[in-house]
Amino acid sequence: MSSDRDSILSRVRSALAPLPERAALPDWERELVIMRNARGAVDAVALFSERLVLVNGTPLTSAADLVALLEKNGWRRGYCDPALWPGLQAAFPATFTVETLFDRSRVDDYQFGITAAAGGIAETGTVILTDGGTSRRLAALAPWVHVAVLSRRTIFVDVPEAVAALGSDPNIIWCTGPSKTADVEGILIEGVHGPGIQVALLVD
Amino acid sequence: MKFQQIDQFAANLRADTRESVHSGSKAGHEKRTSVLFDHYADPNRLRQIAGEIKQHVVENLDTYLPAVEARLQANGVIVHWASTAEAANEAVYSILQARGAKKMVKAKTMVSEETELGHFLEKRGIECVETDLGEFIIQIDGDHPSHIVKPIIHKNRREIATSFERHGLGAYNDDPETITRRARAHLRHKYLEADVGLTGANFVVAESGRIVLVTNEGNSRFCLAATKCHIAMIGIEKILPRDRDLGLLLNLLARSGTGQQLTVYTEFIRGPKAAPQEDGPEETHVVFVDNGRSEVLASDCREILRCIRCGACLNVCPVYRQASGHAYRSVYPGPVGAVLSPLLAGKQFPELADLPKASSLCGACNEVCPVNIPIPDLLLRLREKGKREGSEAAAAATPPMGAWSVMATQPAAWKLAMFGGKIMNVLPAKYIPVPALQAWQAKRTLPAWRGGAFRSWLRTRAQPAADVRSAKSEG
Amino acid sequence: MLNHERPPITQRRVQLMATCLCDAFYDDVARATVEVLEHLGVEVEFPEGQTCCGQPAFNGGDWEASRKVVRHTVRTFSGDLPVVVPSGSCAAMLFHGAPLEFEKESDRASVEALGRRTWEVLDFIVNGLGITSWPGRYDAKVAFHRSCHSRGTGTGEAATRLLGSIAGLTVAPFGEGEQCCGFGGTFSVSFPTISSAMGGLKLDHIRAVAPDALVSADMSCLMHLGGLAEKEGKPIKVLHAVQVLRDALRQGGLI
Ligand code: SF4
Numbered sequence: 061m062s063s064d065r066d067s068i069l070s071r072v073r074s075a076l077a078p079l080p081e082r083a084a085l086p087d088w089e090r091e092l093v094i095m096r097n098a099r100g101a102v103d104a105v106a107l108f109s110e111r112l113v114l115v116n117g118t119p120l121t122s123a124a125d126l127v128a129l130l131e132k133n134g135w136r137r138g139y140c141d142p143a144l145w146p147g148l149q150a151a152f153p154a155t156f157t158v159e160t161l162f163d164r165s166r167v168d169d170y171q172f173g174i175t176a177a178a179g180g181i182a183e184t185g186t187v188i189l190t191d192g193g194t195s196r197r198l199a200a201l202a203p204w205v206h207v208a209v210l211s212r213r214t215i216f217v218d219v220p221e222a223v224a225a226l227g228s229d230p231n232i233i234w235c236t237g238p239s240k241t242a243d244v245e246g247i248l249i250e251g252v253h254g255p256g257i258q259v260a261l262l263v264d
Numbered sequence: 265m266k267f268q269q270i271d272q273f274a275a276n277l278r279a280d281t282r283e284s285v286h287s288g289s290k291a292g293h294e295k296r297t298s299v300l301f302d303h304y305a306d307p308n309r310l311r312q313i314a315g316e317i318k319q320h321v322v323e324n325l326d327t328y329l330p331a332v333e334a335r336l337q338a339n340g341v342i343v344h345w346a347s348t349a350e351a352a353n354e355a356v357y358s359i360l361q362a363r364g365a366k367k368m369v370k371a372k373t374m375v376s377e378e379t380e381l382g383h384f385l386e387k388r389g390i391e392c393v394e395t396d397l398g399e400f401i402i403q404i405d406g407d408h409p410s411h412i413v414k415p416i417i418h419k420n421r422r423e424i425a426t427s428f429e430r431h432g433l434g435a436y437n438d439d440p441e442t443i444t445r446r447a448r449a450h451l452r453h454k455y456l457e458a459d460v461g462l463t464g465a466n467f468v469v470a471e472s473g474r475i476v477l478v479t480n481e482g483n484s485r486f487c488l489a490a491t492k493c494h495i496a497m498i499g500i501e502k503i504l505p506r507d508r509d510l511g512l513l514l515n516l517l518a519r520s521g522t523g524q525q526l527t528v529y530t531e532f533i534r535g536p537k538a539a540p541q542e543d544g545p546e547e548t549h550v551v552f553v554d555n556g557r558s559e560v561l562a563s564d565c566r567e568i569l570r571c572i573r574c575g576a577c578l579n580v581c582p583v584y585r586q587a588s589g590h591a592y593r594s595v596y597p598g599p600v601g602a603v604l605s606p607l608l609a610g611k612q613f614p615e616l617a618d619l620p621k622a623s624s625l626c627g628a629c630n631e632v633c634p635v636n637i638p639i640p641d642l643l644l645r646l647r648e649k650g651k652r653e654g655s656e657a658a659a660a661a662t663p664p665m666g667a668w669s670v671m672a673t674q675p676a677a678w679k680l681a682m683f684g685g686k687i688m689n690v691l692p693a694k695y696i697p698v699p700a701l702q703a704w705q706a707k708r709t710l711p712a713w714r715g716g717a718f719r720s721w722l723r724t725r726a727q728p729a730a731d732v733r734s735a736k737s738e739g
Numbered sequence: 740m741l742n743h744e745r746p747p748i749t750q751r752r753v754q755l756m757a758t759c760l761c762d763a764f765y766d767d768v769a770r771a772t773v774e775v776l777e778h779l780g781v782e783v784e785f786p787e788g789q790t791c792c793g794q795p796a797f798n799g800g801d802w803e804a805s806r807k808v809v810r811h812t813v814r815t816f817s818g819d820l821p822v823v824v825p826s827g828s829c830a831a832m833l834f835h836g837a838p839l840e841f842e843k844e845s846d847r848a849s850v851e852a853l854g855r856r857t858w859e860v861l862d863f864i865v866n867g868l869g870i871t872s873w874p875g876r877y878d879a880k881v882a883f884h885r886s887c888h889s890r891g892t893g894t895g896e897a898a899t900r901l902l903g904s905i906a907g908l909t910v911a912p913f914g915e916g917e918q919c920c921g922f923g924g925t926f927s928v929s930f931p932t933i934s935s936a937m938g939g940l941k942l943d944h945i946r947a948v949a950p951d952a953l954v955s956a957d958m959s960c961l962m963h964l965g966g967l968a969e970k971e972g973k974p975i976k977v978l979h980a981v982q983v984l985r986d987a988l989r990q991g992g993l994i
Contacts, residue, residue, distance in 0.1 A: 065345035068500065068554045073326045075562035082323040085505055086316045093310065093515045095303040095525070115525075164456060164490075164543075184525045197489035197543035201482060202452065219526070220511035226474070230339075230538045231488070234530040239482040242522070243398035243414060244440040245421055246288050252397055252444055253451060254482030254529070271930040290915075582919050582940075586933045622930065624923025624937070625798060626887035631917070641839055647800030648840070658800065661929035665796035669804035672759075672790040673811040682762055703928040707935040708966030711764045718757055718766035722773070722785055 090220040095183055104182040104215045105262065111185030115237030116250065117258040123151035126207060126261055130156070130172060135205055138172035141195040144209055148174065162199045172205035173255075178232075179214035180260065181222045186236040187260050188214075188222065190229040197231075206255035208235070212262055267661045267703075270583070270622040273591035281418050285410070285588040288417040292579035295523030296632065303525070314516050315636030318570035321503050325561065328470050328503045329552070335473030336550055340535040344551045349379035352553045356381060356462065356495055359549050360390060363493055365459035369451075371477070371484035372396040373464025374412060374573055375497045375553050377595045378608070381462075393454045395483035397447050404431045410589025410597060413521050413575035418588050452486070461487025461545070465498045466572065467513060468550070471506045474534055475550065478517065478527035485529050494533070494545035500552050501561075501569040513572065516634035521574040556608040565642045568603045570635040577629035577639060583622050592619055599629035603642045606650075617650030618657035663700040682715030689713050745821075745855055748867040752782040754816050756824040756833075756857075759791040760958045768958055771985035772825045772860055778985075778994055779868060783823075788815040792824075794832040798924045802840045809837045810846070813853050821867065822857045825981055827889035827956045830859040859889065860981055861956055865897035872904035873984055875991025880909045881983065882950040884941070884964070886957035887919045894956050898980050902954065905987045911948040915940070922963035938967040945975070952976040954983055 076082070109119035120126050130136065131153075140148060142160040152158060162170070178193040180186060187208040189200055200206050216222040226232060239254030250256045267275075274282075300307040321328055333343050344359075346352035352375070360368065368390055370376065382403070385392045394403040398415035402408065405427050409415030416424070425438035433446045455461075463484045467476040475496050477484045488494055504513060518524040537544035560569055578584045578598030589597035594605035594616060602623060606616035620643040629639040650658030671677045688696065689712055693705040704710060753776065761769040773783050792812060796805035812833070816822050824830045834854035841847040864870050883902060885895040902910050921927065921937025928934075942964060945953055953975055955961050961977040968975045988994045 064347045064351055064554075067347050068345055068552070068558060069326065069329060071554070071558035072329065072500070072561060075558055075566075076323060076326050079323060083316065083319040085320045086313055088313045088512060090508075090511065092313070093304075093512050096305055097303075115528075162542075167452060167456065186526060191537055191541040191544065194541075197485070197537075197541065201485055201489050219515060220508065223507055223511045226472070226507060226532060228534065230534045230536065231541075231544060232532040233485060234526065234532075236524075236526045236528050236530070238528070239480070240528055241397050241444060241481050243396075243401070243416055244424060244443055245284070246291055246414075247440045249441050249444040252448060252481035252483070253395065253455075253486045267931060268929045271932045274930075274936070275932040580917070582921065582937045583930070583933055586936045621800075621926075622933075624887070624919045624921060624926045624934070626919030626923070627890045628887070628917055628919065631890060644798070644800075644836070644839065647798070648802045649800075651800035651802075662799050663795075663925055663928065665799055665801040665804040668791075669796060669801075669807050672793070672808040675788040675790065675815075678790045685763055700925070700928040703931050704966075707931050707970060708938075708963060709969040710966065711962060713763060714766050715763045718761060718769040719785075719787075721766060721770055 093220060094218050104217050105212045107182040107217070108180050108185060108215050109262070111182060112237070112260055113185070115185045117185055117237045117260060120259055120261050123148050123261070126259065127151050127153070129259070130205070135171040137169055138174065138203060138205070139170045139199045140174040141176055143195065144174060144176055162196045164198055167198065167202040170199065170203040172207060173199035173203040174207040174209060175200045177208035177210040177260070179216060179222065179225070180210050181216050181219060181234065183218040184236050186222070186234045187258070189233045189235065191231040192229050201254045204251060204255060205257040205259060207259040207261055209261045209263060212264055268621055269618055269657065269660070270587050270591045274587040277588055280420060281588055282586065284420055285418050286585045288414060289579040289585050292414070292523070292575070293632070296520055296576055296579065299523045299525070300519050303519070310512060310516055311634050311636045314512055314634055315570060317505065317509055317512070318635045319567065321505060322501060322561065322566055322569045325500065325503070328505070329500060332468055332470045332473065332503055335470065339473045341473065341548045341550050344549060346551055347554050349555050352379045352497060352551055352555065353381050353384040355551045356497070357385060357388060359493070359495055360460055363459060365390070365493070367391045367458045368460045368462055369393050369395050369455050369458040369487050369491065371461070371463040371479060371487050372399050372415070373462070373497055374595060375464055375499050376462065377409065378555055379553070393451070393458070395451050395455065395487065396479070397444065397481060400447060400451065401427060408590065411575060411578055412573050412596065412600070418590065455486045455490035458491050460493045460495060461491040462495045462497065463487060465496045465502055466517065467504045467510065468498055468502050469504050469507050469510065472534070474507065474532045476510060477531045477533065478514070478529065480522065480528045482529050485531060488531065488533070488545060489543045492545055493547045493549070495549045495551060497551045497553055500554055500557050517572055517574050520576040520632065520634040556610050559610060560604070560607045563607060564645055565603060565607060567637050568600065568607070568642055570637050571600050571604070572635055574634055576632040576634065580628045580632045582626065582628070583624065587622065594619070599623065599639045603639060603646060606646060614650070614653055614655035615657060617646070617653070617655035618660065620646035620650065621658055621662070661699070661703070679716065685713045685715045745858070748821060751780050752784065753821045753823045754784045754786055754818070756789060756792070756816065756822055756829065757785070758824060758826045758829045758958070760962065761825065764962065765958045765979070768825050768979040768982060771979065771981045772823070774985045774994060775981050775988070776823065778988055779864065779870065784820065786815045792829040792832045794829060794836060795924055797832065797836050797840055806840055806844065809841070809850060813849050816853055819856065821863065822853065823860050823863050824857060825860045825979060826958065827859045827886045827892065827894045828959055830857050831888040831892065833857040859892065859894045859956060861897040861901060862893040865900060866893045871900055873901045873987060875987035875989070875993050876906045877983055877987040877990055878907040879951040880911050881952045881954045882913050882945045882948055883910050884920060884945070884953060884955040884960055885916055886955050886960045889956055898956055902980060902983060905983070908983070908987070911950055913944040913948045915944055920960045920964050922959050924959070927963055934963070935967060938964055942968055952978050954978050954980050956980050
């Protein structure tokens with residue numbers, strides 16, 4: 061394979077050699093890509109909630125509201141990040157079965173998965189998950205409902221700010237609303253492979 | 265007279281297929297435009313800068329490629345290089361063999377369509393499952409994608425329901441939600457059983473070695489959550505210089521492709537998972553694929569390598585809307601395909617040299633392209649190449665220009681022709697053996713020939729136009 | 740922007756490129772161009788040796804043939820007067836297409852120089868002469884088709900501005916204005932199915948607003964659309980925008 065490497069690089073070099081000059085890398089102001097109605101947003105949390113709704117996500121502000129939502133839809137079996145469970149347990153009635161270990165051989169048993177978000181993006185209603193902060197990738201993806209527990213203090217205002225803060229985590233994923241497709245006749249269907257319901261539970 | 269192949273394809277296209285393609289692409293274009301102009305005061309400025317960034321990358325690939333390789337390796341990624349489609353497939357296969365892998369799940373990647381990886385692996389006994397809903401349907405139908413972003417834009421729900429039934433995915437039901445749920449149930453077990461997840465990449469950042477993947481369905485994420493080995497097949501042009509450039513390109517990609525602010529899942533991968541995370545790859549491979557790109561780089565059409573595969577040029581293209589993606593006989597349809605496919609074809613260029621002809625050169629593609637590729641100019645260059653290389657496909661139904669150019673360089677002959685053309689006013693078209701004229705008249709009437717009438721008006725009117733010679737002496 | 744930076748207009752004298760279509764079919768459009776320019780006090784030269792801008796062969800891929808014609812055009816339009824063309828498409832050929840096919844030619848500079856002083860007529864009136872409203876009267880509802888070769892140039896806006904300012908005239912907007920009419924030069928005869936289908940969609944949009952006339956800055960689009968409509972047995976009246984300007988002057992008793 062090293063010969064392929066060398067031959068590719070040598071073809072690339074000779075393709076570029078005749079160019080009298082190379083295009084320069086332009087700089088650009090971050091203002092350029094901030095949506096006009098997100099500019100100068102003062103209340104990132106309010107903007108986040110508003111935008112999350114626009115992408116069909118569900119912002120919640122208390123464990124009680126979360127339980128009510130799950131209860132109403134009959135979603136009583138789920139997974140919760142072991143680090144988060146002590147803080148939430150009190151709100152969950154005994155009719156719920158919540159596991160703190162995720163068994164991948166039973167992915168369909170979990171109707172919801174509660175995991176920690178590393179942050180959010182207000183402008184787009186995005187929840188940020190990292191490998192370091194999210195207990196299980198699968199638990200945030202396979203269940204019908206994903207609940208991201210998101211601290212208000214970790215919400216970035218806009219995309220450039222979130223990009224600047226990407227850091228060194230081996231895997232970061234931005235989730236902007238529920239999983240969706242429009243492959244069949246352009247009709248929007250949510251919950252393709254990932255969650256059909258994306259909740260952000262805002263905490264302090 | 266033999267018309268261009270793409271026109272013949274359009275003429276024979278089923279009406280419902282044309283309707284699906286037309287309405288799907290029109291809706292895509294309208295959403296893109298309203299979102300971009302609603303969100304930004306000057307989206308064209310974004311497109312221009314994004315184009316400059318990508319052009320910079322394209323023209324500096326000789327330094328970016330080794331740089332990104334070093335970055336990836338420092339992050340623990342194993343880097344492979346493949347000159348050709350076969351080499352790329354072999355590289356993937358050898359990774360699978362080394363792991364004893366038998367099953368692979370695959371998120372949508374155009375590069376693997378180019379290399380026909382699926383067929384290659386299946387012949388070697390590897391189960392290779394497409395996980396994007398549209399691609400999955402393409403796979404069970406033995407069909408080909410007809411759009412870069414919406415692979416089954418040409419299919420309607422009834423056809424899909426029939427395919428599902430035939431494939432044992434439940435009794436006939438053409439409700440899109442039911443179709444989606446059945447795919448969900450079927451595919452999640454495929455992910456969990458798979459040894460390897462294969463994806464493409466939308467971007468790979470030189471500065472950080474981040475591989476960036478976007479999907480709406482979450483299928484590439486599932487590949488990266490369920491399997492222990494990740495392979496990303498990446499075209500050598502997919503590089504971005506800096507992380508911060510993602511802020512621009514991601515915003516443009518989602519809006520241009522699907523009219524979203526951001527694609528639902530945007531994943532930034534630096535390498536294998538780190539403890540204590542249980543899910544995800546322990547091994548990350550990148551296969552850099554050339555497969556003709558370095559030749560494109562050497563051509564005078566290298567701007568096409570800026571492309572971020574958003575599909576906006578397909579959606580807006582009136583020819584694509586009439587002809588559908590399959591008319592282009594290649595992996596990349598529409599305006600981008602009309603440039604890229606013949607170039608990637610290498611020695612087979614003449615066979616696809618008619619693709620650049622399939623355009624009225626209206627420029628709509630350039631106007632929507634998030635990286636501002638001057639597609640019409642590139643189409644023109646390729647038309648010239650097709651003519652120079654004597655491609656028959658390109659020449660079909662193209663009026664010869666020799667006699668015209670003689671006439672148009674000799675004013676006396678031109679004036680004579682202006683006069684002689686009057687014959688058309690009296691002779692029915694069928695008696696005039698000029699194919700172009702007949703093709704014109706089959707669909708349209710021709711206005712009355714009034715050759716020379718303007719010139720005689722100028723000569724005889726009361727107030728003559730300024731005389732050329734006297735104008736010069738004053739000037 | 741497709742347009743080059745063009746030198747400002749300092750004198751009221753121009754060269755007219757009538758275009759081959761007006762030479763062969765649409766003499767009244769060329770005539771209206773002369774009448775409108777002269778009404779504005781612009782003296783019009785007509786270089787007799789002119790033929791075609793070279794676009795058919797350029798688009799067809801036969802650049803060798805096209806370059807011969809462009810060279811002829813460069814010779815014919817010598818000097819430094821602005822060249823005014825009643826066609827967005829021929830104008831774009833001179834300031835964009837021709838320089839493209841002359842990229843590697845030694846006489847590239849002369850081709851580019853011609854391109855820099857070439858103006859589509861409506862663009863010339865508004866952005867060259869600085870005239871932004873039009874006198875006279877024209878009682879009609881028209882649909883304005885922004886021809887594709889005026890993308891990225893001042894023509895579309897200039898036309899809607901001038902037309903919109905004429906007393907008695909309404910410009911009725913119609914759907915999918917960004918879509919091409921399907922003419923595309925030789926495309927119209929080598930892709931007749933697609934070309935006519937595109938034209939059909941355009942006509943549907945236009946007919947939906949029931950205009951008295953369809954107006955554009957390119958007779959090529961209008962020849963195609965008008966021809967399609969007539970073939971269908973549902974003819975529609977087509978006019979170049981300069982014809983509307985000229986007729987407005989006439990109706991207003993100004994010429
Ligand atoms: S050429 Fe431009 S518009 Fe077309 S797919 Fe590529 S990036 Fe998108």
